[in-house]
Each structure stands twice: as structure tokens, then as C-alpha cells.
Amino acid sequence: MTAFATTASITPNIVAEHGLTADEYQSILKIMGRAPNLTELGIFSVMWSEHCSYKSSRRWLKRLPTEGPVVIQGPGENAGVIDIGDGQAVVFKMESHNHPSFIEPYQGAATGVGGIMRDVFTMGARPIANLNALRFGSPADPKTRHLVAGVVAGIGGYGNCMGVPTVGGEVNFHPSYNGNILVNAMTVGLAQADKIFYSKAAGVGNPVIYVGAKTGRDGIHGATMASAEFNEDSEEKRPTVQVGDPFTEKLLLEACLELMATDAIVSIQDMGAAGLTSSSVEMSSKGGLGIEFDLDKVPVRETGMTAYEIMLSESQERMLMVLKPEAMEKARAIFEKWELDFAVIGRLTDTGRLVLKKDGKVQADMPVEPLVSEAPVYDRPTAATPAQAPVAASALPAIEPLAALKTLLACPDLASKRWIWEQYDHLVMGRTLQRPGGDAAVVRLPDSKKGLAVSTDCTPRYCFADPKMGGAQAVAESWRNLTAVGATPLALTDNMNFGNPQRPEIMGQFAGCVEGMREACLALDYPVVSGNVSLYNETNGKGILPTPAIGGVGLLQNADHSVSLKFKAEGDAIILLGA
Amino acid sequence: MKARVHITLKSGVLDPQGRAIQHALGVMGFAGVEDVRQGKYIEIELKETDRAKAKANLDAMCQKLLANTVIENYAIDFAD
Amino acid sequence: MKARVHITLKSGVLDPQGRAIQHALGVMGFAGVEDVRQGKYIEIELKETDRAKAKANLDAMCQKLLANTVIENYAIDFAD
Amino acid sequence: MKSAVIVFPGSNREGDAWQALAEVTGSAPQLVWHRDSELPKVDLVVVPGGFSYGDYLRCGAIAAHSPIMREVKARAGKGVAVLGICNGFQILTEAGLLPGALLRNAALKFVCRNVNLKVENSQTMFTGGYEQGQVLSVPIAHHDGNYHADAATLDKLEQSGRVAFRYCEANGAVTAAGNPNGSARNIAGIFNETKTVLGLMPHPENAIDILLGSVDGRGLFRSLAEALS
Numbered sequence: 001m002t003a004f005a006t007t008a009s010i011t012p013n014i015v016a017e018h019g020l021t022a023d024e025y026q027s028i029l030k031i032m033g034r035a036p037n038l039t040e041l042g043i044f045s046v047m048w049s050e051h052c053s054y055k056s057s058r059r060w061l062k063r064l065p066t067e068g069p070v071v072i073q074g075p076g077e078n079a080g081v082i083d084i085g086d087g088q089a090v091v092f093k094m095e096s097h098n099h100p101s102f103i104e105p106y107q108g109a110a111t112g113v114g115g116i117m118r119d120v121f122t123m124g125a126r127p128i129a130n131l132n133a134l135r136f137g138s139p140a141d142p143k144t145r146h147l148v149a150g151v152v153a154g155i156g157g158y159g160n161c162m163g164v165p166t167v168g169g170e171v172n173f174h175p176s177y178n179g180n181i182l183v184n185a186m187t188v189g190l191a192q193a194d195k196i197f198y199s200k201a202a203g204v205g206n207p208v209i210y211v212g213a214k215t216g217r218d219g220i221h222g223a224t225m226a227s228a229e230f231n232e233d234s235e236e237k238r239p240t241v242q243v244g245d246p247f248t249e250k251l252l253l254e255a256c257l258e259l260m261a262t263d264a265i266v267s268i269q270d271m272g273a274a275g276l277t278s279s280s281v282e283m284s285s286k287g288g289l290g291i292e293f294d295l296d297k298v299p300v301r302e303t304g305m306t307a308y309e310i311m312l313s314e315s316q317e318r319m320l321m322v323l324k325p326e327a328m329e330k331a332r333a334i335f336e337k338w339e340l341d342f343a344v345i346g347r348l349t350d351t352g353r354l355v356l357k358k359d360g361k362v363q364a365d366m367p368v369e370p371l372v373s374e375a376p377v378y379d380r381p382t383a384a385t386p387a388q389a390p391v392a393a394s395a396l397p398a399i400e401p402l403a404a405l406k407t408l409l410a411c412p413d414l415a416s417k418r419w420i421w422e423q424y425d426h427l428v429m430g431r432t433l434q435r436p437g438g439d440a441a442v443v444r445l446p447d448s449k450k451g452l453a454v455s456t457d458c459t460p461r462y463c464f465a466d467p468k469m470g471g472a473q474a475v476a477e478s479w480r481n482l483t484a485v486g487a488t489p490l491a492l493t494d495n496m497n498f499g500n501p502q503r504p505e506i507m508g509q510f511a512g513c514v515e516g517m518r519e520a521c522l523a524l525d526y527p528v529v530s531g532n533v534s535l536y537n538e539t540n541g542k543g544i545l546p547t548p549a550i551g552g553v554g555l556l557q558n559a560d561h562s563v564s565l566k567f568k569a570e571g572d573a574i575i576l577l578g579a
Numbered sequence: 580m581k582a583r584v585h586i587t588l589k590s591g592v593l594d595p596q597g598r599a600i601q602h603a604l605g606v607m608g609f610a611g612v613e614d615v616r617q618g619k620y621i622e623i624e625l626k627e628t629d630r631a632k633a634k635a636n637l638d639a640m641c642q643k644l645l646a647n648t649v650i651e652n653y654a655i656d657f658a659d
Numbered sequence: 660m661k662a663r664v665h666i667t668l669k670s671g672v673l674d675p676q677g678r679a680i681q682h683a684l685g686v687m688g689f690a691g692v693e694d695v696r697q698g699k700y701i702e703i704e705l706k707e708t709d710r711a712k713a714k715a716n717l718d719a720m721c722q723k724l725l726a727n728t729v730i731e732n733y734a735i736d737f738a739d
Numbered sequence: 740m741k742s743a744v745i746v747f748p749g750s751n752r753e754g755d756a757w758q759a760l761a762e763v764t765g766s767a768p769q770l771v772w773h774r775d776s777e778l779p780k781v782d783l784v785v786v787p788g789g790f791s792y793g794d795y796l797r798c799g800a801i802a803a804h805s806p807i808m809r810e811v812k813a814r815a816g817k818g819v820a821v822l823g824i825c826n827g828f829q830i831l832t833e834a835g836l837l838p839g840a841l842l843r844n845a846a847l848k849f850v851c852r853n854v855n856l857k858v859e860n861s862q863t864m865f866t867g868g869y870e871q872g873q874v875l876s877v878p879i880a881h882h883d884g885n886y887h888a889d890a891a892t893l894d895k896l897e898q899s900g901r902v903a904f905r906y907c908e909a910n911g912a913v914t915a916a917g918n919p920n921g922s923a924r925n926i927a928g929i930f931n932e933t934k935t936v937l938g939l940m941p942h943p944e945n946a947i948d949i950l951l952g953s954v955d956g957r958g959l960f961r962s963l964a965e966a967l968s
């Protein structure tokens with residue numbers, strides 16, 4: 001039997017550095033039946049981080065309606081899947097890359113876009129539209145300018161190179177985001193409804209394959225960072241940020257879609273935050289299987305990488321797959337054609353354990369299931385947001401209407417965002433019927449009259465004033481924007497961006513927004529099929545405005561009839577509808 | 580006074596450009612290229628005549644604008 | 660053997676990046692910046708141990724790929 | 740007319756070019772993978788837009804040295820029509836099929852929007868379907884479209900009718916305001932000496948459907964189909 005690698009004993013300090021509480025560590029001891037080594041601790045810390053385990057939000061997310069006649073796959077997979085008829089499915093999701101974008105705006109935003117695109121093409125869909133939802137601090141803060149420029153360039157840099165049009169988004173400015181910008185990216189893809197790929201591993205003995213870029217020491221603490229509050233010295237610590245390589249991702253996209261057209265893949269999962277750890281645990285836990293890796297086989301681009309580093313690396317543009325053994329050579333040929341790394345790094349077992357070997361030693365040996373099922377779930381105390389006193393119109397100073405209009409038009413939130421979307425290739429693929437600048441963008445589907453309408457929406461100040469109304473309003477606005485271009489809204493994805501959940505008033509905002517979203521979704525038959533939560537968006541104890549960004553998708557049976565908001569001709573009547 | 584600034588990626592940071600160049604050189608038949616890293620080279624003409632002052636100033640420029648110190652290192656020298 | 664290649668824009672070719680840096684430095688309050696030109700800096704690790712041969716090889720790499728001689732000059736030197 | 744569209748790793752408008760050719764000329768082009776050193780017998784080769792090899796080092800530089808480009812150069816030498824769009828234009832200049840170079844946009848930003856283009860020479864196989872001086876609305880989407888050549892080269896291009904398109908204002912005035920990227924003398928596209936090779940930054944293949952904003956790009960593909968059938 002192979003020797004077991006031990007490491008320096010785990011001190012309370014090391015536990016704390018991994019973002020685990022003393023209670024959580026006690027659970028780990030119980031699950032393991034012994035003290036974990038550093039690699040094992042690292043794996044627990046990643047799987048039990050807020051980012052992977054949704055430990056503060058899970059209880060509330062369950063309240064969201066996730067079912068409906070069009071839903072093929074709700075939350076829980078890489079992305080949500082809906083049926084749009086004619087054997088076609090739409091795969092979409094939104095995801096945040098807030099903290100990395102604050103530290104390095106270009107690369108942070110770029111790798112955010114790369115990550116969400118992988119989530120979508122992992123499921124067998126070709127991405128056909130990208131969107132984003134961005135929040136920055138006060139425009140008067142000199143840092144804001146730098147962050148906006150970097151984020152916009154990063155989103156464009158990655159999406160443009162991938163050849164996926166970035167067709168919409170939204171941007172707000174508010175001082176509460178000074179130290180915590182929000183970068184939420186959304187991708188919408190098109191797939192065949194009967195060819196959706198899932199992450200559930202199957203087939204004891206099947207090979208587990210690593211494809212894509214090599215592993216480096218990128219963002220080793222990324223996943224824990226995404227779940228930790230910022231303080232004065234996090235800028236100093238400067239964790240290694242991931243650098244994106246959109247060219248490699250473009251190759252990965254084409255190679256994966258080429259392989260998916262054959263019958264080779266049993267299951268597939270992209271390596272996102274927490275890379276090899278979360279992808280392998282997710283695949284094996286869903287399949288109720290074990291997994292054994294030979295980490296010496298993992299393609300690395302740096303020398304001397306430890307098991308800990310390999311398992312926690314957040315290097316981008318990588319995928320993990322389980323293949324049918326007979327399809328191996330076919331798959332290898334495809335990845336060689338696209339000049340990507342391809343390595344068999346392990347196999348599925350019936351032990352239910354994650355076993356990692358490297359340098360002739362067992363580096364970790366732990367049960368898979370509890371990593372997921374025994375992840376902590378917190379029912380954190382909530383404090384309701386006090387109702388705001390109504391403002392009587394008579395109490396407001398009189399304003400000259402034209403001056404008021406000018407003030408509004410000059411407000412950064414309302415001013416035209418043309419200078420942003422002109423930096424995004426919103427026309428590539430040649431199917432953008434409604435470009436950015438309207439209520440929702442519309443892209444035509446290939447060889448079809450059908451089209452998709454897409455939009456991202458949220459008004460954080462409403463959510464701050466009244467979380468429940470604000471949550472409902474964000475969903476309703478999304479619905480309105482889709483209907484305004486002529487689409488039938490089908491389903492949405494969300495990105496819940498909030499402050500520190502350990503503070504009851506923040507948890508109250510979260511709960512309130514969820515309740516409001518729930519009511520609006522139920523009233524509108526508008527289910528939530530995917531989403532993402534980003535908590536701890538706080539600096540020095542001050543949280544951001546509660547920001548549940550909504551990404552909506554609607555369908556037009558004849559996209560050629562979509563309508564835009566511009567006035568078309570002199571003499572046309574103008575009609576005001578609604579309340 | 581003319582200063583030269585070299586900005587290079589920190590070791591360990593992915594360099595997609597360098598990799599692509601190395602690969603292209605190989606395809607074009609150049610053998611024995613073991614590694615390629617791409618950086619930036621900036622020439623700056625300064626009014627300042629005091630070298631120590633110029634250096635301090637350039638340091639600040641690198642920190643604040645020219646280099647992204649999260650992923651890049653920089654080095655300053657003088658042409659004359 | 661480690662070679663260093665500097666690639667700079669020919670004089671007379673407009674350098675929008677250099678100009679933008681100069682402008683940004685001015686806005687940030689750095690005074691006395693009279694000119695900025697941005698180029699590329701490429702480090703190449705070669706198996707070759709003969710300097711003359713390496714130089715000839717690098718010349719060919721620059722001519723064929725690394726520099727676009729319509730707009731750029733290049734210079735090669737060795738780190739050791 | 741038979742045509743081929745070259746696909747490099749990182750190409751991303753090959754589908755758009757395919758669509759435009761198929762729809763406007765009525766005959767679907769063949770997609771040719773960059774590693775195929777054999778180019779099928781065709782009347783037109785299209786080098787499409789995208790980010791070949793990530794546009795690392797310089798846009799189009801690495802693609803220009805790929806094996807398929809030797810074949811494209813050989814065909815161009817025999818007079819076969821070659822059309823380079825956006826990244827394709829960059830590749831053709833890097834490969835030496837067209838003079839000059841494309842630098843970073845003067846404003847340093849990627850820019851995607853419709854621009855006005857003035858047809859400078861309507862007497863070629865690419866532009867025969869347009870009127871001389873006609874103003875077209877066609878999208879651009881690039882980061883490095885700032886055309887540069889030395890003054891002597893520019894003079895020569897102008898004197899020999901080798902400027903295909905110039906950026907202009909809606910009324911056709913060739914001004915700095917109508918120039919989206921700082922290109923020398925507002926040049927948006929140029930021919931080789933025999934006017935059998937055209938490189939341009941704008942995307943005529945994205946201007947073939949009025950619902951998508953413009954049909955002004957159709958003329959280019961129609962001209963080719965007429966000249967080459």
C-alpha cells in the first residue's frame with residue numbers, strides 16, 4: 001500500500017486562514033475520523049466556502065420557483081436549460097467575478113466572462129449572446145475611472161476574441177460600491193434539447209480526462225477570497241490573480257462542441273473557481289461514485305507544484321470529462337487537432353472516496369459525499385429593513401422641469417452607455433436584430449425565424465429602500481424589457497450580490513429580495529433556472545446596496561417582427577399605456 | 580534624460596502571448612526555442628536632469644500606471 | 660542562452676499607445692514627461708550555445724515573425 | 740463562382756462570411772482548415788475576421804506564416820481573387836500581399852459600430868456593383884484598424900486607384916470626424932497592384948440584411964459573383 005503523505009499539523013490558525021470556523025473544523029474531524037492533512041483541509045475549505053456551498057443562502061434560494069413547462073434543467077447544474085420548441089434548448093446563467101475584478105479589473109472581468117461561457121458550453125450549447133451587469137463606485141472617486149476602463153476592456157477583450165456578441169447589460173454608480181464593484185456576466189447558448197451534457201459521473205473504471213490549458217499557481221486562494229470580506233490589507237496581499245487566455249478558450253469551445261457531436265462523453269464539468277477540487281467532487285458526488293487521481297499526470301506549467309496547489313489552482317480554460325473508454329482515441333484526436341492538452345488523470349471507483357496520489361504517495365483520501373451533503377447550512381438571523389417614511393410630493397422643492405430633465409440626462413446611471421457597448425463586438429455571428437441601447441437585445445437563431453430577447457436588470461436603490469418590493473421590481477422590469485421588444489419571457493437567471501450575511505440587516509435584505517422575486521416570478525410564470533450568489537461585498541463593515549441582478553430570456557416566434565424603442569416617423573401617434 | 584522601463588510578467592503568471600510566439604516559431608522551423616516571455620518596453624524622455632529624482636518619479640509612474648504590479652514586475656534604467 | 664529582443668516603432672510611425680501613456684501621466688500630475696514610446700520586449704531562451712549562431716537565428720526570427728519591419732525596428736542582445 | 744473561406748484557430752467571422760457568400764451569390768463556400776495545405780480549386784479565397792492565434796504578438800502575424808497562407812499567396816500570384824476582411828486584412832498585410840500595416844486604433848479602444856464608407860474605385864471585380872463615390876453604411880468591429888503606410892506608399896496607392904474604400908461622413912465628406920480609428924488618409928480598404936486582392940477593415944458580410952441594419956455589403960459579394968462566374 002502506498003505511503004500516506006502527512007503535512008505539518010493543522011493549527012487553529014491554519015484552519016482560520018482557510019475560512020473555516022472551529023465548529024466546521026470539528027465536523028471535518030468527525031467526517032475524516034482523524035485530523036486532515038493540508039491538502040484535505042484545502043479541499044474542505046473550498047467545498048465549504050460560501051461560493052461553493054451556498055451555506056448562508058441555500059435556505060432562502062429554495063424559496064425561488066424553479067419549475068415550469070419550459071424548464072428542462074433548473075438550478076444545480078452548470079447552467080439552466082429551457083425548451084424553446086423545435087427540438088431546441090436555451091442554456092444560460094449569470095455569474096459574478098466581483099472581488100477579482102476589484103483587484104485586477106481587466107483580468108478579473110475577462111476571466112469572469114470566460115468562466116460563464118465555459119459553464120454554458122460545458123452543457124453542449126454554443127454561446128450566442130453575452131450580457132453583463134456592472135456596478136461601480138462614485139464616478140468622482142479616481143479609482144472608479146480605472147476600474148470601469150479595465151472591466152469594460154476585459155469583458156470586451158475576452159468576449160470579442162471568443163466571437164460571441166456582447167449584446168446588453170447595465171451599469172450603475174453608487175458610493176456603496178467604491179470598494180466592492182460588481183461584475184456579473186451572463187452567457188446565453190443554444191443547444192439541441194436532446195443533446196444536453198451533465199456533470200453526473202457514471203461507470204466505475206471509466207477514465208477521467210483533463211483537457212484545455214495547463215495548471216499553474218493561479219488564484220490558489222481565489223475561492224476562499226470570493227467568500228471573504230475585504231479589509232484594508234487585502235489589496236496589499238495581492239493574491240495571484242488568474243490571467244485569461246481567450247484564444248485557448250475559443251479552441252476549447254470548438255474542440256468540446258466537436259467532441260459533443262459524437263457519442264463519446266459520459267459527463268463533463270468545467271473547472272471554475274476551485275478548479276479540480278469542485279469539478280471532481282461535483283461529478284463524483286452526483287454519480288455516487290469515488291474518484292482516484294494520479295496528480296503526476298495533470299499537465300502543469302510550473303515546476304514543483306504540490307497536491308494542494310494542483311487541487312486548488314484556479315487556472316482558466318480547463319475541463320474535466322468522463323469518457324466512454326472506446327471513444328478515447330477519437331477524443332484525443334480532436335483535442336490534438338485543436339492543440340490542447342489532453343491527459344487521462346484518473347478513473348472512477350466504487351469506493352465513494354476521493355483519493356489523490358502524487359510522487360508515489362497518497363496525498364488525500366476522503367469521502368466524497370459528506371464534502372457536499374454535510375457542508376454547513378446556516379439559518380442566519382435576519383432583521384427586516386425598516387419601512388421608509390413616505391415622501392410627500394408637497395415637501396419637495398419646486399424644480400424647473402427642463403433643468404430637472406437635464407440633471408436626469410446627465411446622471412451617470414441614465415446617461416447613454418454607448419461608449420461602453422461600442423467596445424464590445426455586438427454584431428459577430430451576424431444575427432443581432434436589436435443591438436444594445438434598447439430595452440432588450442434580440443438575436444435571431446440560426447436558420448430560423450425565431451429569436452431570443454435578453455436583458456439584465458436591477459435597481460439596487462429600490463432594493464435598499466424596500467428589499468421585497470425591489471426584488472419584485474427587478475423581476476418585473478426584466479419581464480417588461482423582454483415584452484417591450486415583442487418577446488414572451490420564458491425564464492431567468494439571477495446574481496444575488498449582497499454584503500456580509502453574518503449581519504442580520506444584510507440577511508434581512510437577502511431574504512426580502514428573495515421573497516419579492518418569488519412573488520413576481522410566481523405571478524408572471526417566470527421561473528428561475530440558474531443563478532449565483534456573491535456575499536461579503538463589504539469594505540470596513542459597510543455593505544453594498546443589495547443587488548439581485550436579473551438576467552431574463554424571452555422568445556420571439558418571428559424575430560423579424562421585434563420592435564425597437566426609437567420613434568420611427570414624424571406624425572406617428574404616441575400612446576401611453578399602463579398604470 | 581531618457582529612461583527605459585522594462586515591464587515583465589511575474590514568474591508563474593500565464594503568458595499566452597509568449598506561448599503563442601514560441602509555438603509559431605516552432606511551426607516555422609526554428610528549433611531549440613525553449614521558452615519565450617513577452618513584456619513591454621517603454622522609452623520615456625524626461626525634462627528632469629537629476630538622476631535620483633528621475634528615478635523616484637519613474638518608480639511612482641510604474642507603480643501607479645505603467646506596470647500592473649499584481650501580475651507584473653518593472654525595471655528602470657537610463658539610456659545615457 | 661537567454662536572448663533579449665527589443666522591438667520599437669520606427670520613428671515617423673505614430674505611436675498611439677505611447678501618446679496615451681504620456682497624456683495619462685500628465686493628467687495624473689507627473690510633470691516634465693516630454694515623450695513616451697511603447698515597444699515590445701521579448702525574452703527568448705535558446706538551446707544554442709554559440710552566440711554567433713544564436714544571433715543569426717534570432718535575426719531570422721525577427722525578420723520573419725517577431726518584428727514587422729514595415730513599421731518596426733528590432734535589437735537583439737544577450738542576457739549573459 | 741466557387742469560393743473558399745480559410746479558418747484559422749481563433750477565426751470567428753468565418754460563419755458570417757459563409758452566410759453572406761451563400762446568401763448573396765447563391766453558392767455556398769467551402770470552409771478550409773488552416774492545416775490543410777491543399778486549397779481547393781476556387782475563384783475566390785476569403786480570409787475572414789476574428790482573432791487568429793489570439794492576435795498575439797501582432798494581429799495576423801502568426802496566421803500570416805501558417806502553411807495555408809503559402810498556398811493563398813501562390814494562388815494570389817496566379818490572379819485568383821483574395822478578399823481579406825478585418826483580421827483577414829491584417830493577415831494579408833502581414834503576409835506581404837498588401838502594403839502597409841494596421842496599428843492600434845488611435846483612441847486605443849475596440850470599436851464596434853456602423854461607419855460610412857465611400858467607394859473610391861468602382862472599376863474592380865470587388866466593387867463593380869457600386870457607384871463611384873457611393874456612400875455605404877457598414878459595421879466595423881476591431882481594435883487594430885488604424886491603417887499605416889509611408890507617404891510614398893500612400894501616394895502610390897492613391898495614384899493607381901488602389902484605395903478601395905475610405906471612411907467618411909454620411910454626406911460623403913472624408914474628414915477626421917468620419918475616421919473611426921485614425922487610419923492614414925481615412926483608408927478603410929486597399930487593393931494590390933492587379934486589383935485582384937482586396938483587404939478591408941469593415942464587415943460587408945454583416946451588412947446583408949436590412950433587419951440587421953444595412954444591405955450595403957451585398958454589393959461587394961454580388962460584384963464578385965458577377966465578375967467571377
Ligand SMILES: Nc1ncnc2c1ncn2[C@@H]1O[C@H](COP(=O)(O)OP(=O)(O)O)[C@@H](O)[C@H]1O
Nearest residue numbers: 132167168169170171417420421436437438439
Ligand atoms: N455594460 C453594458 N454592456 C452592454 N450594454 C449595456 C451595458 N450597460 C447598458 N447597456 C445597454 O444600454 C441600454 C440601456 O440600459 P439600461 O439603462 O439598463 O436600460 P433599461 O433601464 O431601460 O433596462 C440597454 O440596451 C443595455 O443593454
